[in-house]
Amino acid sequence: MGDQWTLLVLRESFYGTRRFDAFQGALGIARNTLTERLDRLTGAGLLTRVRYQERPTRYEYVLTDMGRDFFPVLAAIIRWGDQWLGDGPGVPLLLRHRGCGHATTAVVSCGECGGELTAAGVVVEPGPGMPADERARLAGT
Structure with missing residues (x-):
């Protein structure tokens, strides 16, 4: 799964955190590091990106069945x-x-x-x- 940030992002997801800024605020993680971890977790199938805003385009990160498991x-x-x-x-x-x-x-x-x-x-x-x-x-x- 990677490093401590990956587990902390998953933990925050179980707490109900879904938006980039909320993850960053809760974890105090650098934006580039958070982006990388969210990309890794979506690529692995534990999170999925769901668009919640058109302009500018913004996404929420939602646990998948695999992520909940x-x-x-x-x-x-x-x-x-x-x-x-x-x-x-x-x-x-x-x-x-x-x-x-x-x-x-x-x-x-x-x-x-x-x-x-x-x-x-x-x-x-x-x-x-x-x-x-x-x-x-x-x-x-």
């Missing part, structure tokens, strides 16, 4: 940061589940049994789409 990744990063980087009186951001109303954190779980996935509890093995050279490299580790 990135939310669990961002939630996991938030959880990790809260656990390992927090130094204040509490977490800076709460994720409240609309379904039950509780503040929650991300948990990565097995799609079959629902058990939590951890590095110690998972074996990595080649899948059917892995190229042969990568398959050989993974087998050698």
Whole structure:
């Protein structure tokens, strides 16, 4: 995905930010850097540009289905940061589940049994789409 700016632009998108000036104001990012990140995210299919003004032409940047599907990744990063980087009186951001109303954190779980996935509890093995050279490299580790 790139660098920290890419994740921060996505985070702002999940907050509801859609316009260039709003991204820039929220992030304090240089215009050329923001332009590059928005182009990268639209090119990758996570955001789409939607024109909202004709003269001058202006666009909003809206999360696509692919972009919205990135939310669990961002939630996991938030959880990790809260656990390992927090130094204040509490977490800076709460994720409240609309379904039950509780503040929650991300948990990565097995799609079959629902058990939590951890590095110690998972074996990595080649899948059917892995190229042969990568398959050989993974087998050698």
